[in-house]
Amino acid sequence: MAKQKTRGEQDLEDFDLVFKALAHESRRNILVVLLSRGGSMTAGDIVKRFPFSWPTMTRHLKQLEQAGLISVDKISREQHYTLKKDRLLGIVNNWLKWFDNKQ
16 A cells, blocks of 8 residues: 655655746746736647747646646647646745745
């Protein structure tokens, strides 16, 4: 039976996923573009704004999705990506709380 993670262990895993996703400038820029365009865009609309190939964009979007920073919904034949701003703010605020509480 797998050992259940403590809250601290889960927090650290979440921090790793999010901060790895944010480590790449292009992924940070994708989040900014999503925010500036109302929080949701199709994959085609996103890729038009960057000098990436489809495979590169797909990798970036997948990493952001795995970190929980965006969600994807298939509507008809298009993939729609939505910024999960609450997740981003929650992780960042939780990270900062660690430093407040760990004096």
